[in-house]
Amino acid sequence: QQAPPADFAPHLKQAQQQRLSAPDGSAELLAELARIDSFSARYQQQVFDQQQQLLQQGQGKLLLKKVAQFRFEGEEPEPVLLVSDGTNLWFYNELLEQVSVYNAQAQVGQTAFALLTTTDPELWQQYQVIAQQEVFIIHPLDTNNPVQQLMLAFNENGISEMTVIDINQQQSVFRFSDARLNPEIDDKQFQFTVPAGVDIDDQRQQ
Amino acid sequence: CSLISKPAPVQALDNKSRLAQINAINEYTVQASVGIKTPDESVSGNLTWQQLNTEHYKARLANFLGISLFELTNSEQGSSIMLRGERYQAADTSSLLWQLAGWSMPLADMPLWLKGIPGQAATAIEYDELGRVNAFQLVDSTGIIWQLRYQSFFADELALPKKISLISDDTTISFYIRSWQL
Numbered sequence: 004q005q006a007p008p009a010d011f012a013p014h015l016k017q018a019q020q021q022r023l024s025a026p027d028g029s030a031e032l033l034a035e036l037a038r039i040d041s042f043s044a045r046y047q048q049q050v051f052d053q054q055q056q057l058l059q060q061g062q063g064k065l066l067l068k069k070v071a072q073f074r075f076e077g078e079e080p081e082p083v084l085l086v087s088d089g090t091n092l093w094f095y096n097e098l099l100e101q102v103s104v105y106n107a108q109a110q111v112g113q114t115a116f117a118l119l120t121t122t123d124p125e126l127w128q129q130y131q132v133i134a135q136q137e138v139f140i141i142h143p144l145d146t147n148n149p150v151q152q153l154m155l156a157f158n159e160n161g162i163s164e165m166t167v168i169d170i171n172q173q174q175s176v177f178r179f180s181d182a183r184l185n186p187e188i189d190d191k192q193f194q195f196t197v198p199a200g201v202d203i204d205d206q207r208q209q
Numbered sequence: 210c211s212l213i214s215k216p217a218p219v220q221a222l223d224n225k226s227r228l229a230q231i232n233a234i235n236e237y238t239v240q241a242s243v244g245i246k247t248p249d250e251s252v253s254g255n256l257t258w259q260q261l262n263t264e265h266y267k268a269r270l271a272n273f274l275g276i277s278l279f280e281l282t283n284s285e286q287g288s289s290i291m292l293r294g295e296r297y298q299a300a301d302t303s304s305l306l307w308q309l310a311g312w313s314m315p316l317a318d319m320p321l322w323l324k325g326i327p328g329q330a331a332t333a334i335e336y337d338e339l340g341r342v343n344a345f346q347l348v349d350s351t352g353i354i355w356q357l358r359y360q361s362f363f364a365d366e367l368a369l370p371k372k373i374s375l376i377s378d379d380t381t382i383s384f385y386i387r388s389w390q391l
Binding site: 048050058059061075077080081083085094096098099101103114115149150151167169170171172173175204206 | 240242243244246250251253255257269271273274275276277280291293294383385387
């Protein structure tokens, strides 16, 4: 049995114990995710600090498709593109003319979006899920994950809201609009061709 | 007033008055896309740098998800870094960032070089054809030698920096300043 990772965030330990006793909501969550074969929407993003001060705003588009395919097109505050075909995860920062490519499998926990495209129980076992009214509160069991907590809300068009809470207790709230559930999305949307003149930072071998 | 990122090109001020005006700016907010590439990692995000007066500033680098990579404050109470959920007080934030994050940047003079001003510690200063400083070397508190270069300026009277690169022997930091709010 592998030694448990050094606990990076001891101050969260006590909070985690309480949560583990809460009723497990994963079955209900997986039922919601099972409805979503594909999803497309615009998002408005707001980032708040612990005192609910607005730190940053953003907007853009999100495409999801089973399994592990997603496209996150950030327009504001800066043009960025995150694209995964399940094998490679490309991150393109347009203004910096930089592309990083990662192994998609290794990044599943870090980007939250990949999680929304799979109902794989083995993956979801690494998360503790609590169902409260129609909101699901999701905690990675690995406290080193920069995403400290994820909150998901659903409606008839699929995902209505996603909140990512980071280790500084800051909340990044994504509200989805013009959402379409299970639209036709060509797999080409999840492939990325590196623009000319852009240097590539290949992080896959790690 | 807010300098939108694509103002109309205007004949740049003669350099003496340009520098005088830039030196007088001690309250500003910079929104920049910042990329940091070290041998073992590549980090990029949106930097909001809020200069409150000549010395004090608040800065936040966050990734595309909005998750904060680091936050810096320099105030009457001294300077501190918030990184991975912990707040650290330190006089020398560059060294602290280096120890905590494995990369750093010359923070001591950043309020100056962000504006295009070299500061006392700069050496090997180079000028462009319009007489503006466009490169210099800087040794930061960790002893790292940085080659700083202004690759472009905003095409207006003040010609504040737009693209800045900082290169040390194993790290490259690139800034694309999207807007200056004065």
